Amino acid sequence: MSRRCLVPGGAGWPAPLDDLAALHPSLRVVSLWVEGEQSELPELPGVAVVGARRASVAGLEVARRIAGDLARRGVTVVSGFAEGIDAAAHRCCLAAGGRTVAVLGSGLAVPYPRAHQGLRTELSLRGALMTAYAAWASPLRWHFPHRNRIIAALSLAVVVVEARAESGALSTARWAADLGREVLAVPGSILGRSNDGSNRLLRDGARPYLDVADLADLLPPSDAGPPPGCEDRRGRSEPPQSSGGAAPGQGGVAAHLLEVIGAEPIPRELVARALGLGARDLAVLVGEMELGGSVRTLPGGLVQRVHGPGGTR
Amino acid sequence: MRDRIDMVVEVPRLGGEALLSGSSEEPTALVRGRVAAAQARQSERGAAIGVTANALLRGDQLLDVCQLDPGARDALTAAGERWHLSARACHRVLRVGRTIADLAGEERVGRGAVIEAFQLRGQAP
Numbered sequence: 001m002s003r004r005c006l007v008p009g010g011a012g013w014p015a016p017l018d019d020l021a022a023l024h025p026s027l028r029v030v031s032l033w034v035e036g037e038q039s040e041l042p043e044l045p046g047v048a049v050v051g052a053r054r055a056s057v058a059g060l061e062v063a064r065r066i067a068g069d070l071a072r073r074g075v076t077v078v079s080g081f082a083e084g085i086d087a088a089a090h091r092c093c094l095a096a097g098g099r100t101v102a103v104l105g106s107g108l109a110v111p112y113p114r115a116h117q118g119l120r121t122e123l124s125l126r127g128a129l130m131t132a133y134a135a136w137a138s139p140l141r142w143h144f145p146h147r148n149r150i151i152a153a154l155s156l157a158v159v160v161v162e163a164r165a166e167s168g169a170l171s172t173a174r175w176a177a178d179l180g181r182e183v184l185a186v187p188g189s190i191l192g193r194s195n196d197g198s199n200r201l202l203r204d205g206a207r208p209y210l211d212v213a214d215l216a217d218l219l220p221p222s223d224a225g226p227p228p229g230c231e232d233r234r235g236r237s238e239p240p241q242s243s244g245g246a247a248p249g250q251g252g253v254a255a256h257l258l259e260v261i262g263a264e265p266i267p268r269e270l271v272a273r274a275l276g277l278g279a280r281d282l283a284v285l286v287g288e289m290e291l292g293g294s295v296r297t298l299p300g301g302l303v304q305r306v307h308g309p310g311g312t313r
Numbered sequence: 314m315r316d317r318i319d320m321v322v323e324v325p326r327l328g329g330e331a332l333l334s335g336s337s338e339e340p341t342a343l344v345r346g347r348v349a350a351a352q353a354r355q356s357e358r359g360a361a362i363g364v365t366a367n368a369l370l371r372g373d374q375l376l377d378v379c380q381l382d383p384g385a386r387d388a389l390t391a392a393g394e395r396w397h398l399s400a401r402a403c404h405r406v407l408r409v410g411r412t413i414a415d416l417a418g419e420e421r422v423g424r425g426a427v428i429e430a431f432q433l434r435g436q437a438p
Binding site for chain 2: 286
């Protein structure tokens with residue numbers, strides 16, 4: 001595995017990072033650790049795709065679509081290697097043959113998040129991992145805002161997908177605005193809270209992202225590549241880790257299902273794929289939950305979360 | 314009206330991509346075998362009461378034939394109350410549930426089969 005340390009002005013240093021120092025000298029990034037087999041970094045600035053860690057299936061699908069479209073236009077996808085939206089964006093970009101950069105909030109020797117080791121291998125083969133932290137630095141809470149401004153600096157535009165009001169993706173968006181980068185947000189349902197943050201960005205003047213044409217004025221003209229769907233057809237991000245040998249009880253799957261269904265009704269097939277369930281098992285699970293009153297099925301093969309009287313979660 | 318329909322299954326449109334990708338679903342022959350076995354089970358069981366298929370079971374025969382376990386009974390009651398199901402609707406669910414259990418080669422109709430039968434009715438009224 002090849003790791004190297006880049007310094008400002010040195011070989012390979014991504015020039016857009018200097019915009020941070022221009023914003024304020026205290027924001028200067030003094031070194032950048034990079035892991036990647038390819039001698040040349042993916043082209044930067046790229047476009048950042050960021051959002052919720054606990055994303056809904058719909059949100060993941062949106063992230064995949066955006067990343068695939070960017071990849072096919074030859075645009076580097078920048079994200080934060082977190083679970084949920086970030087990982088979906090990295091993955092689908094790679095699946096579509098694109099290049100992607102993951103900016104970490106920890107050192108390169110730290111396997112975090114643990115579930116992403118497969119993605120990590122692929123990223124270091126065909127993209128790059130970057131961090132301002134030394135090899136063994138832990139993913140500490142206050143590293144992430146710092147990481148977010150690196151993501152913003154390395155991007156022409158930041159697209160926020162499904163962010164709650166307290167999501168770190170909003171800090172990436174703020175840094176992007178401060179750096180003069182374009183901020184876009186994917187409009188989401190106003191039921192529930194999972195899109196509160198991204199919708200507020202729209203209210204505050206962010207550009208709505210409806211499709212890749214919304215970035216057209218920022219990107220180099222496209223070679224009109226064919227638009228096949230993302231090959232990464234898995235809804236699930238990683239095979240589920242076996243939870244300590246014990247067979248996952250229905251309680252666990254039910255909780256997972258509630259997590260995966262957002263406020264908007266989503267098709268059963270997406271849910272089945274996300275949970276790795278067959279049609280029968282899904283029918284029994286959804287039936288039980290419908291009986292318990294926590295989900296509802298709708299015409300058109302859709303399922304939706306029912307909000308309890310106490311609020312949205 | 315809905316009371317008179319046993320199952321509603323929504324089938325999503327397949328994109329050309331999916332058709333060409335040739336995903337390996339179960340071969341029809343295998344399914345046919347399972348169906349034949351379920352039919353044999355039904356006619357064997359029904360022979361005593363002169364009924365050869367679950368679809369022909371009368372309401373009063375259903376409970377005997379289904380041998381609901383306690384979980385299944387609970388699910389049926391709960392669903393009946395929740396969605397104010399008519400007797401006719403409950404009977405249809407039991408017939409479908411009996412068939413699901415037959416397909417799975419199960420002697421009694423369990424909770425899973427009842428719940429699945431409810432799901433197959435289509436979206437809750």
